[in-house]
Amino acid sequence: MFLDLFYGLRDEGIPVAIQEWQAFLSALEQGLHGSSLLRFYHLGRACLVKSETYFDAYDRVFQRVFKGVEGALGDDVTNAVLEWLKNPENFPDLTPEQMAELQKLSSDELMRKFLETLAEQTERHDGGDRWVGTGGKSPYGHGGQHPSGIRVGGPSKSRSAMKVAEERRFRDYRTDLTLDLRQMKVALRRMRQLTRRGVQTELDLDETIDETCKNAGEIELVFRAPRRNDVRLLLLMDVGGTMDPHYEPVSQLLTALHEERGLRDFQAYYFHNCVYDHVYSAARMLRIDEVPTGDVLRRLDERWKVAIVGDAAMHPAELMEPNGNIDPRRSAPTTGIAWLHRIATHFDRAVWINPEPASEWDFTQTTRVVRRLFPMFHLSVDGLASAVQALVGARQ
Amino acid sequence: MSENGNFKRFEGTPGYIVSGPLVDAVNCAIALERPLLLKGEPGTGKTVLAKHVADGLGMPMLSWHIKSTTKAADGLYVYDTVQRLNDSRFGTGTVSDIRSYIKMGPLGRSFGAEERHVLLIDEIDKADLEFPNDLLRELDEMRFTVVETGDEVAARQRPVVLITSNNEKELPDAFLRRCIFHYIEFPDPALMRKIVDVHHPHLDTKLLDQVLIKFYWLREQNELRKKPSTSELVDWISALLRSGVSQSQIESHIPFLGALLKKEQDVDALQKYDQKSGRYPTKWADLGPRYNQ
Numbered sequence: 001m002f003l004d005l006f007y008g009l010r011d012e013g014i015p016v017a018i019q020e021w022q023a024f025l026s027a028l029e030q031g032l033h034g035s036s037l038l039r040f041y042h043l044g045r046a047c048l049v050k051s052e053t054y055f056d057a058y059d060r061v062f063q064r065v066f067k068g069v070e071g072a073l074g075d076d077v078t079n080a081v082l083e084w085l086k087n088p089e090n091f092p093d094l095t096p097e098q099m100a101e102l103q104k105l106s107s108d109e110l111m112r113k114f115l116e117t118l119a120e121q122t123e124r125h126d127g128g129d130r131w132v133g134t135g136g137k138s139p140y141g142h143g144g145q146h147p148s149g150i151r152v153g154g155p156s157k158s159r160s161a162m163k164v165a166e167e168r169r170f171r172d173y174r175t176d177l178t179l180d181l182r183q184m185k186v187a188l189r190r191m192r193q194l195t196r197r198g199v200q201t202e203l204d205l206d207e208t209i210d211e212t213c214k215n216a217g218e219i220e221l222v223f224r225a226p227r228r229n230d231v232r233l234l235l236l237m238d239v240g241g242t243m244d245p246h247y248e249p250v251s252q253l254l255t256a257l258h259e260e261r262g263l264r265d266f267q268a269y270y271f272h273n274c275v276y277d278h279v280y281s282a283a284r285m286l287r288i289d290e291v292p293t294g295d296v297l298r299r300l301d302e303r304w305k306v307a308i309v310g311d312a313a314m315h316p317a318e319l320m321e322p323n324g325n326i327d328p329r330r331s332a333p334t335t336g337i338a339w340l341h342r343i344a345t346h347f348d349r350a351v352w353i354n355p356e357p358a359s360e361w362d363f364t365q366t367t368r369v370v371r372r373l374f375p376m377f378h379l380s381v382d383g384l385a386s387a388v389q390a391l392v393g394a395r396q
Numbered sequence: 397m398s399e400n401g402n403f404k405r406f407e408g409t410p411g412y413i414v415s416g417p418l419v420d421a422v423n424c425a426i427a428l429e430r431p432l433l434l435k436g437e438p439g440t441g442k443t444v445l446a447k448h449v450a451d452g453l454g455m456p457m458l459s460w461h462i463k464s465t466t467k468a469a470d471g472l473y474v475y476d477t478v479q480r481l482n483d484s485r486f487g488t489g490t491v492s493d494i495r496s497y498i499k500m501g502p503l504g505r506s507f508g509a510e511e512r513h514v515l516l517i518d519e520i521d522k523a524d525l526e527f528p529n530d531l532l533r534e535l536d537e538m539r540f541t542v543v544e545t546g547d548e549v550a551a552r553q554r555p556v557v558l559i560t561s562n563n564e565k566e567l568p569d570a571f572l573r574r575c576i577f578h579y580i581e582f583p584d585p586a587l588m589r590k591i592v593d594v595h596h597p598h599l600d601t602k603l604l605d606q607v608l609i610k611f612y613w614l615r616e617q618n619e620l621r622k623k624p625s626t627s628e629l630v631d632w633i634s635a636l637l638r639s640g641v642s643q644s645q646i647e648s649h650i651p652f653l654g655a656l657l658k659k660e661q662d663v664d665a666l667q668k669y670d671q672k673s674g675r676y677p678t679k680w681a682d683l684g685p686r687y688n689q
Contacts, residue, residue, distance in 0.1 A: 019573050023428055030427050032420065042417035046424055050572035052435060052579040189565055205477060212481060219481055255621075 238310030246355035274336035306350035431557035436580030439625025446516035460502035468530030512553035
C-alpha cells in the first residue's frame with residue numbers, strides 16, 4: 001500500500017525519488033506521524049512533495065490509495081452529506097419546484113447521485129475546464145460548489161486526513177490550470193541571456209591579481225561590467241473580439257512583462273485578429289496610434305525575441321486573402337499571412353502564445369495555419385515557461 | 397542520527413501560533429537533519445518562525461539574508477584578498493597568516509560553533525538561479541574545505557536549517573530533493589483570532605469579528621493585485637485601536653485603508669466601490685460558504 005503511494009505520485013508526474021522516499025520512511029521509523037492518519041498525511045506531504053503546485057496531485061493520490069483505510073469514515077461522511085442535503089438553507093438558489101423534486105428523491109438515491117455528481121465534477125475539472133458552480137436544474141448540482149465549501153463531515157477542528165485530502169484545497173496552485181501575476185513573473189524570470197556590457201563597475205579579482213603581479217606588486221585594480229540581461233522582447237497582442245474573454249490572463253501577462261525590469265528592451269504593439277500593414281501602439285487602436293509594421297521590422301533587428309499573444313482564430317479570408325482586414329477602412333492588398341510570414345522569417349526566434357487550451361487549436365482552420373509559422377504555446381504557467389525556453393533556450 | 401523519538405522537539409512558543417502540520421514539519425526536519433524549506437504568501441510569518449524555533453529549542457540563531465548579488469560561497473567564507481594585497485604592500489597586518497584574511501560566513505560559523513544552531517537562510521529565491529545548487533554538498537554533508545588553506549570545516553553539531561522562499565524563482569530539483577517542504581497556508585479565521593490575540597490581547601470580540609470579516613472579505617476580492625496579509629492585519633488593528641474607531645464605524649466602511657492595501661490600483665478600485673455605494677459585509681454569513689461552518 002505504501003509503495004502504491006510512491007508510484008501513484010510518480011504517475012501523477014510528481015518528481016519523487018528514492019532519496020525522498022527514504023527520508024519519509026526514516027521519519028516514519030522515528031514515529032513522527034504519531035500513528036494518526038492526518039499527521040501521516042502531512043508528514044508524507046512534507047517529505048515527498050516539494051512544491052505547493054503538486055499538493056493537489058498529492059491529495060488525489062492519497063485519496064485513491066488510502067480510501068477505506070479509515071473504517072469509521074464511511075458512515076460519518078454519508079450522514080453528514082445527508083444532513084447537509086436535507087437542510088434547505090444550503091440551497092438558497094432553489095425554486096420551490098426544485099425543492100419539491102429534491103424531497104421526492106429517496107435519501108439513498110440522493111446520496112448516490114450526489115456522489116456521482118461530485119466524482120463527475122472532479123473529473124471534468126481535471127480535464128482543464130473552468131468549473132462552474134451551480135448547475136441550476138438538478139438538486140445535487142448545487143453540491144457543485146467547491147467540496148470544501150460543503151465541509152463534508154463536520155467542523156474543521158477534527159478533520160481527518162481523508163477529508164483534508166478530499167477537500168483538495170490546493171487545486172488553485174496547479175500550474176497547468178491557473179495563472180496569477182506572481183507565477184507569471186516566475187515563468188518570465190527565466191527569460192534572460194546574460195552578457196557583460198556597459199559601464200565597468202565590478203571588481204574583477206582574478207584580473208586584478210594577475211595585473212598586480214605583472215606590475216611587481218603595485219596594486220592595479222581591474223574592473224569589468226556586471227552581467228546584464230540581453231533579451232529584447234517585442235510583444236504583439238491581439239485585442240478585441242474573440243480575445244475579450246481572455247482579458248484577465250492577457251492583462252496579467254502584460255503587467256508581468258511591464259514589471260519585469262530585467263529585460264534589456266521591451267516594446268508592445270496591438271493588432272486585431274491578424275497583423276496587417278499597421279500595428280498600434282495603444283490598445284484603443286486609433287489612427288493616431290498607427291505604426292507601420294514594416295517600420296517595426298526595419299527598426300528591430302533579428303536579435304529581438306517576438307511573442308505574439310492571440311487566439312489565432314479568425315475567418316480564413318482575414319488571414320489568406322488580400323484586403324482581409326475585418327475593418328474595411330483599413331484594408332490593404334498585402335495578406336495577413338504574408339505579414340505573419342515576414343515576422344516569422346525576419347526574427348530569429350518568435351513564438352505564438354494562445355490563451356485557448358491546446359485541445360481547441362486543431363478545430364480552427366486559421367490556428368492550424370498559424371501553427372505552421374510559429375511554435376504555439378498555451379497561456380499557462382507551464383506553457384509560458386516552454387515559450388520562454390523556445391525564445392532563449394538552446395536550440396533543440 | 398538520534399534515537400527513536402529521542403530528540404529535542406519543537407512545540408511552538410507563546411509568541412507565535414503554529415499549526416499542527418507546521419510543528420510536524422519542523423520536527424521532521426530536526427529529526428531527519430534535513431533543511432526545512434518554507435514557502436507561503438508574503439506575511440505569513442516564514443522568517444519569524446526561525447526565531448521562534450530557535451527560542452523554542454533554546455538554540456542560538458544565525459541568519460543569512462539573501463540578496464540578488466549573494467553568492468553561495470559568501471555563506472561559507474570570504475577570502476579578503478584586497479585587504480591582504482594592501483597589507484602586503486604596506487607591510488601591515490599578518491600577511492603571512494592567510495587564515496586571518498578568511499572571514500567565515502553564516503553557514504561557516506554555524507558549522508564551526510560548539511553549540512547546535514538554528515540557521516535561517518532567508519529568501520533563497522532572491523539569489524541567482526544557480527545559487528541553491530552551489531550549496532548542495534555543503535548542506536548535505538555539512539562540511540566544506542577552505543580552498544586557500546586546505547582546512548576542512550565540518551559541523552560539530554548539524555545546525556537546524558530553515559530556508560524561506562517567496563517563490564520568485566523555481567528552485568532546482570536536486571536541491572528540493574534534500575529538503576523537507578512546508579507550505580504555510582493562509583490562516584483561517586479561527587487561527588487568525590489566536591494570532592491577533594497574541595499581538596492585541598483583550599480585544600473586544602465584536603470589534604474583532606467586524607475587523608476579520610472586512611479583512612477576509614477584502615482577501616476574497618479577486619480584482620486586488622496584492623491581497624492584505626497577516627502582518628498588515630495586525631498593523632491595521634493597531635491603527636484602529638489608536639484612533640479609537642468604534643465598532644459601528646468599521647461596520648459601514650473600511651478606515652485606514654492604506655494599512656491594508658499597498659497598491660494604488662487597489663485603493664482606487666475600493667474607492668470606486670465606495671462611490672457606487674457598494675455594501676460591505678457585516679456578518680460572517682455574507683462571506684460565503686467557506687467561512688460558515
